[in-house]
Amino acid sequence: MLKASNLIWEKIRQESFLIKDKEPLLADLYSSFILEHKTFSRCLSFILSKKIESSFLSQKDLNLLFKNAYQKEPKLVDDALRDLDAVINRDPAIKEYVNVLLHLKGYHALQAYRLTHWLWKSGRTSIALLIQNIISVQLQVDIHPAAKIGSGVMFDHATGIVIGETSIVSDNVSILQNVTLGGTGKESGDRHPKIGEGVMIGAGSKVLGNISIGKGAKIAAGSVVLENVPGQTTVAGVPAKKIGRPSVQMPAQEMDQFIKNKS
Incomplete structure (x- = not known):
């Protein structure tokens, strides 16, 4: 991914x-947030630390945390680049990489979550939970640090997304605002959804319980999903029912919100 990293960084x-x-009014912003940094990872560390600094953790401390994470776990940088590409390829409102990097809180929340997950796996659960709380308060996205999220993921608009502790989200998934991947009560253990590759989850949908959403499935906006969904299936409603098939193999990449009944 090094070559791609260098190409994207030069484009930014x-x-x-x-x-x-x-x-010209934005000259200082673009200089201090982008152009003063030598690499993509250092730039991303600075931006994320500025976005989620708080009275509990300073920008300086967060910046050091991110830099350390990216140095020890280069996959975090690769995932950040793939997520960046996902937004550019799927969101027609965004044309420049730099504006994803600077302005999209869904991207910021996802990359900050990746830090909490790295900390969680490293046994630093207390600071991971603190940063989770800061992300939730400041960016309105609440992802448990233990959740597992693949790369090439897009949070569109992002406000109100909640992802529970034992959730698994595969590569190349798109999730819109006010989506919950949650449990069904106070049961313990493996209790959250497993989302397959290429799935699109429409705005306001709730996917509840230890259920599987198959590869290439499409969940219509406002649905409540309580049962397994086979791959290449479109579901809608409360509770969600099968209404057809997506018109493409990977609905997450197409981002088509209309429901086309393709049996």
Whole structure:
């Protein structure tokens, strides 16, 4: 991924120079947040630490945490780049990599979660939970640090997304605002959904319990899913029922919100 990293980083810098020239009021912002940094990972560390700093953890301390994580676990940087590409390829409202990096809180929340997951796996559960709380309060996205999320994932708009402790989200998934991947009560153990590759989960949907959503499935906005969903299946309603099949293999990449009954 090193070559791709360098290419994307150079693209981000080029975009920053163009925006600086076009909008002088933003010159200091693009200089301090982007152009003063030598690598993508250092830039991302700085941005995320600025976005979630709080009275509990300073920007300086968070920046050091992110830098340390990216140095020890390069996959975190690869995942961040794949998530960046996912937004560019799926969100028609965004044209520049740099504006994802600077302005999309769904991207920020996902990358900050990745830090908490790394900390959780390293046995640093207390600080992972603290940062989870800060992310939840400041970015309105609540992901338990133990949850497992693949790469190439997009949180569109992101406000109100909740992902529980034993959830698993595969690669190339798209999740819209106010989605819950939750349990069904106070049971312990493995109690949260498992989301297959390429799934799209529409706005306001609730997927509850230790159930599986198969590869390439599509969950319509506002649905409540309580049972397993086979791959390449579209479900809708409360409770959700099968209403057809997606028109494409990977609904997450198409981001088509309409329901087309393809039996």
